[in-house]
Amino acid sequence: MPARTTRSPLLSITLDRHGAASLQEQLYDRIREAILNGRLKPGSRLPASRVLASELGVSRNTILGGFERLHSEGYIEGHMGAATQVSMVLPEDLLSARNRAAVHSHDTIPAGKISNLSERMGGFASHRADNSGRAFRPSLPDLREFPFQLWSRTIAKFWRNPPPDLLTSGDYAGYPPLRRSIAGYLGAVRGLNCTPEQIIITSGAQQALDLIARTVVDPGNDVWVENPGYDGLSSTLVAAGATLHHIPVDEQGLSVKYGCKVAPDAVLAAVTPSHQYPLGITMSLARRLELLDWATRQRAWILEDDYDSEFRYGGKPLSALQGLDKTAQVIYVGTFSKVLFPALRLGYMVVPDALIEPVLRLRRAIDDYPALALQPALHSFIDGGQFAAHIRRLRGLYARRQSVLVEALQNSSHGLLSAQPSEAGMHLIASLAPELGLSDVEASIRAARVGLVAQPLSGFYGAGGVKTEGLVLGYAGLNEREIEQNVKLLLTAMLAKN
């Protein structure tokens, strides 16, 4: 029996013979990733197709097919065969936020062993666009609206004279007064049913995902993720050894039926019921009950990622899935990155009672307890009412900005780009008219050439299957004038002669 995976040391890519996607598709995905994250640099030569075919133990047609697609999308250039190289014209701006260090270390061979986990993560270099363009990065708040004077006074007040006990040790679950504030807020605003003891403060939502994954998933366990979905969640689950199943999202949310068909024994289903990322769908009540019912029957966990629920502009707000959970199977994750700012790195999770101890004993081992740093200031901010006032203010601003984006697309694109309004969130999906003759990846590359970040929707899908195309356009961080100007710029880029 051949090994399940096959690896090319020349390209540092690994294919999975039993994967859901075809080998050709996997080859395409891996090479595209390596180009986007900068591991394969513009102008660097790819191995000859027959060399690669022999190295990977696949047919040469598989290689040529993958190359053909990369070629047609502009990632590689040159004739098929020995002279194929990574495109020189690939705009630098589309390359991800790789840092000098990673580039610096690229050619070094480790002196000792690297874990299989680390090798697995090789496919997950970040696709995150770099910092240079603010328009139209999704999930980016408008920092010009943040009350920094008040914030710095609150921080300084605490740090002038902090209680010594707080400096020498900490609660593994985080600063208790902040946990009380969060429990109060979630109960009142999001309909959660929780005590402060169930709140665990984390270093952004990302650490919450890691703690959950390692507490409930064993290597090889099946896990459901949404398709399309958030790459940052998938990488965390893969780091815990999960076998991911990309479950399609329909107009009601994640398809529980599909999940039951392909992976009935999943131990965890990760969902974004309030505002599906990135499609923006709100999971219907019927689907929520169906999901909870599945979890109860299967004794599985549900991870509810409520990443931007603060920004709901219309419609009847559905309370969190966690509030419907009668069997203590929902683990709720929230973040302050969207309302305040991402570099705050403060998130939280709400775990069922029975998970508190397992999560905290892992936490002790992996980072002890969260930094005191800005927790007391955030607590004051919430309890003093400034947090709620800030959300209300942003909600009004962002709602108007969304309308401005929808109208600007309508008014200036002559139907080439169009977006439906959404009842929530910080981004919209713009559809590309067929007349444009551009794939979403091509459109994204063109946008990057003029300094715009317009992530291709197809990039949010797992390998294989049908992918809807579109551009993910964040609007929250831009004022109305900036939105109008940048929509014009985007259209110019789409229509430019290449």
Added chain:
Amino acid sequence: MPARTTRSPLLSITLDRHGAASLQEQLYDRIREAILNGRLKPGSRLPASRVLASELGVSRNTILGGFERLHSEGYIEGHMGAATQVSMVLPEDLLSARNRAAVHSHDTIPAGKISNLSERMGGFASHRADNSGRAFRPSLPDLREFPFQLWSRTIAKFWRNPPPDLLTSGDYAGYPPLRRSIAGYLGAVRGLNCTPEQIIITSGAQQALDLIARTVVDPGNDVWVENPGYDGLSSTLVAAGATLHHIPVDEQGLSVKYGCKVAPDAVLAAVTPSHQYPLGITMSLARRLELLDWATRQRAWILEDDYDSEFRYGGKPLSALQGLDKTAQVIYVGTFSKVLFPALRLGYMVVPDALIEPVLRLRRAIDDYPALALQPALHSFIDGGQFAAHIRRLRGLYARRQSVLVEALQNSSHGLLSAQPSEAGMHLIASLAPELGLSDVEASIRAARVGLVAQPLSGFYGAGGVKTEGLVLGYAGLNEREIEQNVKLLLTAMLAKN
């Protein structure tokens, strides 16, 4: 073939049939842990020995032997058999920093699956004493000496007007100016050979340990740890699936010969060469070269935990092991918890070039990037010279405090407790004279009764093998008068009629 591990659901403990320690010893260790961390509460009944023997599939003599030892050390009381219970007189103060949440959740049954990793961590509940006593907690800095006015001004200055780009994204390795400061400091003061690109800021040293463990250790890989050593390191390695080998420390440091005998194929050796924790030994140059030579031959990694190197009072300071490393196999870990304060939760590691990318891609998946929070203030503190001035000042203070502790033990204990001076660190090991007639665990319990933290040295050893007894006495956080007073209190407790 029987399963490798056997588990008692009644007591929630797991024994390893192939473990280095005997089953009786493991039983003793697990129950003692459960009592110390509060999982087994004072007065709670233990299962009858014959029930437990049948549940675990071991002989009743094994159970009785373990109970006997727990009984003789005061952990349990009552007659052997059905009436055995956890001692009521076990002082609350010795119980670890468990929180309400953990207690609250103790009796709940999880609705879904818990990972094997999480189950494994069950044996690693923290032994950390709670906050109530400052004397003689090890590694506790004197916060009365910290310049909070200056600190809060530095923090507020940054947060009044932070550069927006810093708030919306971050370098996966941490705030670049801080990394430059640290690289400069380590090169000048600790003889490290590193660039800023090799510095990765972490949430305390603990997160560095987790990142290293997951990047270079696969489940089942052998790893050397020092015996005695730091429990917090062992727990992190176990969380990564490592098979730990407790390697004895002799007067020159970790015994490389012993390691080669019991686990020649180890992928990682974790050491504290500057100031062995907790024994205080400085690893000799000959032993350092022997360890590096082994790593080169074996292509293994060395984790150098330089947890309190800032406090060296005499002798010729040996530069870090990392500075001697010619083959890029040493991973250096440092922390600001000791010089500044633990709740800062800022540590760092210095990794060989070839590990930068593997560590950072894991970091992205498990917590994205470190919080900006206090990194800019710390950077200003180091570059402005306040950090070095603070260390110089503390070094003078702590050196005097160590002398005061040695003398106070000499003058007031009549030889019952004695400690040798050490050239470095924030704690000493006090030996117990045989005339006292107390084990170090008993002595520690007596100390806790009067509100003192005096951790038993035997608790720092892996199961099995010879354990040296003694009390670990931290002195850095106490002024001279407090040291003298608390030494008197400690002696009174030792001599009290029980």
